[in-house]
Amino acid sequence: xxxxxxxxxxxxxxxxxxxxxxxxxxxxxxxxxxxxxxxxxxxxxxxxxxxxxxxxxxxxxxxxxxxxxxxxxxxxxxxxxxxxxxxxxxxxxxxxxxxxxxxxxxxxxxx
Amino acid sequence: xxxxxxxxxxxxxxxxxxxxxxxxxxxxxxxxxxxxxxxxxxxxxxxxxxxxxxxxxxxxxxxxxxxxxxxxxxxxxxxxxxxxxxxxxxxxxxxxxxxxxxxxxxxxxxx
DNA sequence: CACGTATATACCTACTGGGGTATATACAGC
DNA sequence: GCTGTATATACCCCAGTAGGTATATACGTG
Numbered sequence: 001x002x003x004x005x006x007x008x009x010x011x012x013x014x015x016x017x018x019x020x021x022x023x024x025x026x027x028x029x030x031x032x033x034x035x036x037x038x039x040x041x042x043x044x045x046x047x048x049x050x051x052x053x054x055x056x057x058x059x060x061x062x063x064x065x066x067x068x069x070x071x072x073x074x075x076x077x078x079x080x081x082x083x084x085x086x087x088x089x090x091x092x093x094x095x096x097x098x099x100x101x102x103x104x105x106x107x108x109x110x111x
Numbered sequence: 112x113x114x115x116x117x118x119x120x121x122x123x124x125x126x127x128x129x130x131x132x133x134x135x136x137x138x139x140x141x142x143x144x145x146x147x148x149x150x151x152x153x154x155x156x157x158x159x160x161x162x163x164x165x166x167x168x169x170x171x172x173x174x175x176x177x178x179x180x181x182x183x184x185x186x187x188x189x190x191x192x193x194x195x196x197x198x199x200x201x202x203x204x205x206x207x208x209x210x211x212x213x214x215x216x217x218x219x220x221x222x
Numbered sequence: 223c224a225c226g227t228a229t230a231t232a233c234c235t236a237c238t239g240g241g242g243t244a245t246a247t248a249c250a251g252c
Numbered sequence: 253g254c255t256g257t258a259t260a261t262a263c264c265c266c267a268g269t270a271g272g273t274a275t276a277t278a279c280g281t282g
Contacts (some may be wrong), residue, residue: 003120003122005116005120006120008116009116010270011116014116014269018189018192026228026229027228027230028227036271037271038228038230039230039271039272039274040271040272042229042230042231043230044270046230046231052200058112058269060228060278061228061229061279061280062227062229062279063228069196069197069200071195072190072193074196075186075190076187076228079187081129082128082132082180082183083187085178085180086187087186088180089181107214121239123240127252137258137259138258138260139257148241148242149241149259149260150241150243150259151241151242153259153261154240154261155240158239171248171250172249172258172259173249173259174258
């Protein structure tokens, strides 16, 4: 599957992306931090690279990978039509929490 | 694969969700508007239902499906750490989507 | 140049998951 | 009841893909 959605369906790939979100890293660093085998990391990185999620900078024998945001922006854009449900949901949750609070004054609502 | 990301990896499921985003629909309506076979629609709807993306209201023999936003909110939340990359690349997304669109027509050879 | 390190790739295997056809179930109207 | 409609499910088949092991490639250092 070549869509951005197919790419991030894989948990290990999401984990890689999440790590790279905070800072760029080498293959080795990813391998250790995610406790995956090196070929597995490389394979996932290749998929991510080809799909435009990451790019690599060469540093001697190392490849330092970093995020390229475009495909994730595409996912973000796809979510747009659904965002109108967010507010409704949040409102419903707030009303719910208000009722809870009124019914049991003194008890702290969670979340 | 049971994560929300795995669920929306499937293009037909995304199409179903996108249709439901504007309004609730019956299985038949989805079947026609997406030109899919009925069992296929039902199967995808079952996956979506079990993962909490949709719910069905019974109307005689019909089931009217509608969006439940929670799993998509989860996806939205996952994107949060990456949003700091957005601003720098706003117009890069346009170029990216143009390229995607160009790559569409015809089946491309694989690697 | 030999050796260790860092990364990529090839190859095989096993599993999953989607498509299709046929069938079951549920309901409505006559 | 019988018939048509609406939806779900069972079953089979096949392609894609992730994991693992072994190997290739590239680079740096002594």
